[in-house]
Amino acid sequence: MRHKVRNWIERNTRLAWLGLAILVLMFVALLWNEWQSEKRASMKEVEWMPLVPLDFGLTQPIPRDIILDKGKVALGKSLFHDARLSSDDSVSCASCHDLSGGGVDNRARSLGVNGGVGGINAPTVLNSGFNFVQFWDGRAPTLEAQVDGPVNHPLEMASNWGQVLGKLMQDEDYRVRFLSAYPDGITSSNVKDALATFERSLVTPDSPFDRYLRGDKTALDAPALRGWQLFQSYGCVSCHQGSNLGGNFYERMGLMGDYFGDRGNHTEADNGRYNVTHDEADRHYFRVPSLRNVALTYPYFHDGSIDNLNDAVRTMAKYQLGRAMPDDDVEAIVAFLVSLTGRSVAEQQP
Ligand code: HEC
Ligand code: HEC
CATH class of the missing domain: 1.10.760.10 (Cytochrome c-like domain)
Structure with a gap:
């Protein structure tokens, strides 16, 4: 067997050298490639990016027509802009969620009653009805439940429901409007419902x-x-x-x-x-x-x-x-x- 191989090599010396050279080249190429890919991996910037039209289908447009009770939306809008929801009548929801802009106050930390500075940035109320829970940490399961937060928070509106309802009940206009929207008139859960209904109307379609x-x-x-x-x-x-x-x-x-x-x-x-x-x-x-x-x-x-x-x-x-x-x-x-x-x-x- 060995004899035969040696004979073949002697007869085809050139072919044998060529084969050996190809093997060596392949080995060098392999090493080079390894070295390059290590270099690529250690490089911080990623250069490749597919530029084919992608659409993973993970996003949807904002719905255009959301059906809501108009009376409740209007009531919620008044409440949203009403500073009587705060202890000293100085701060409304709109103070920190400006609806003429992005639904925020554009401050790192919000300013509440008496200039109290909060501990976290105010998120927008726009499109908040689409979020699965409310607040950065999700502690409020719904928009209705969320309202307890700012009303009672000492650094925001620093009030309580007894105080807020007392003030709203003195307002003839509210008494009439609440009664036409809710059979039981002005209650904390109706205030929350009206505010939440208004917030559900704050959508920004057609971007x-x-x-x-x-x-x-x-x-x-x-x-x-x-x-x-x-x-x-x-x-x-x-x-x-x-x-x-x-x-x-x-x-x-x-x-x-x-x-x-x-x-x-x-x-x-x-x-x-x-x-x-x-x-x-x-x-x-x-x-x-x-x-x-x-x-x-x-x-x-x-x-x-x-x-x-x-x-x-x-x-x-x-x-x-x-x-x-x-x-x-x-x-x-x-x-x-x-x-x-x-x-x-x-x-x-x-
Ligand atoms: C693993 C999940 C995750 C990925 C991936 C991710 N984000 Fe975020 N993104 C978050 C979280 C969580 C926050 C909130 C962080 C915080 O406030 O501390 C956030 C906040 C943001 C904010 C600030 C929003 C605001 O209102 O304060 C922007 C802008 C943003 N992401 C854009 C991007 C972009 C662009 C990418 C891709 C390059 C990206 N995100 C990738 C989870 C992610
Ligand atoms: C003093 C400023 C301030 C006032 C007043 C205020 N908010 Fe906020 N709002 C915030 C801050 C700050 C957060 C974030 C708090 C957190 O996540 O812990 C927030 C969060 C929210 C959220 C949750 C949004 C989300 O994406 O999670 C809603 C909804 C909201 N506020 C509605 C209201 C309503 C309704 C009122 C009036 C009853 C109100 N806010 C009054 C500052 C304020």
């Missing part, structure tokens, strides 16, 4: 993104369209999804990095859902916020620590996805986020 989802392929310009594709391919949509692009479940802030360690100055609000459940597994979990009208709802995050969208996107990429995002991807995603600004409430309910 460029909604028009795109409904089939108008020209509604997003090129940067916003690229941003939408990156929003999906980076995986933002795995948390920010549904008709509100958020508001469907809890997630941990700092999934891929120590956000709180890096930021410093730990506050009680940073505990998130843990404050409700006292389960260690829930520490730093927050209801994923909606990104609807996000261009108007600065500053960002539960701590209001970031005042512009570019940095908010970079922070998300770093701490939720473990990636450093190139500037042009950040810009594109911001263009997409700006396309989430819908028809304003002021325009719809003059």
Whole structure:
């Protein structure tokens, strides 16, 4: 056998050398590839991004026609703007949730009665009816239940139901309107119901993104369209999804990095859902916020620590996805986020 091989090699020396050379080349190529892919893995910036039109179907447009009792909506609107819900008649819901803007106060921390400073950033009331629970930590299961929060909170309206109902009952106009909407007139649960009904009317349909989802392929310009594709391919949509692009479940802030360690100055609000459940597994979990009208709802995050969208996107990429995002991807995603600004409430309910 060995004899035969040696004979073959002697007869085909050139072919044998060629074979050997090919083997060596293949080995070198293999090593090179290994080395390159290690280098790629250690590189911070991710260069590949598919630019095919993606649509994972995880988001839906804001519904256009929500049927609500008009009398209750109007009553809720009056209550929402009524400072008598606060102890010294100085603060209304609208003081912290400005409906002519993004439904927020654009402050890192809200100012309540007597200039009391709250512990957490005010989220928007716009489209809040689509969120699965209310508050950053989800401690209120419904919009109705949420109202107890601000009315009684010492740093917000610093009042109580006895005081509020007493003031509302002195108002002839309220007495009539409540009786026509509710057989039992002015009660705390009817005040909550009217406010919640009004809040359910605070929807902002027909943003460029909604028009795109409904089939108008020209509604997003090129940067916003690229941003939408990156929003999906980076995986933002795995948390920010549904008709509100958020508001469907809890997630941990700092999934891929120590956000709180890096930021410093730990506050009680940073505990998130843990404050409700006292389960260690829930520490730093927050209801994923909606990104609807996000261009108007600065500053960002539960701590209001970031005042512009570019940095908010970079922070998300770093701490939720473990990636450093190139500037042009950040810009594109911001263009997409700006396309989430819908028809304003002021325009719809003059
Ligand atoms: C002093 C400022 C202030 C006032 C007044 C105020 N809010 Fe808020 N609102 C906040 C803050 C801050 C939060 C977030 C609190 C939290 O998550 O712990 C919030 C949260 C909410 C939420 C939850 C939104 C979400 O996405 O989770 C709703 C709804 C809401 N407020 C409605 C109201 C209504 C109705 C009133 C009047 C009865 C009111 N607010 C009065 C500051 C205020
Ligand atoms: C693992 C889940 C998760 C992923 C992935 C994720 N986010 Fe978030 N996002 C959150 C949570 C949770 C918060 C609230 C964090 C906080 O307030 O501390 C948030 C907050 C935000 C905010 C601030 C909203 C506000 O009103 O304060 C923006 C903007 C945002 N995300 C955009 C993005 C973008 C863009 C991506 C992709 C690059 C992304 N997110 C990926 C969970 C996620």
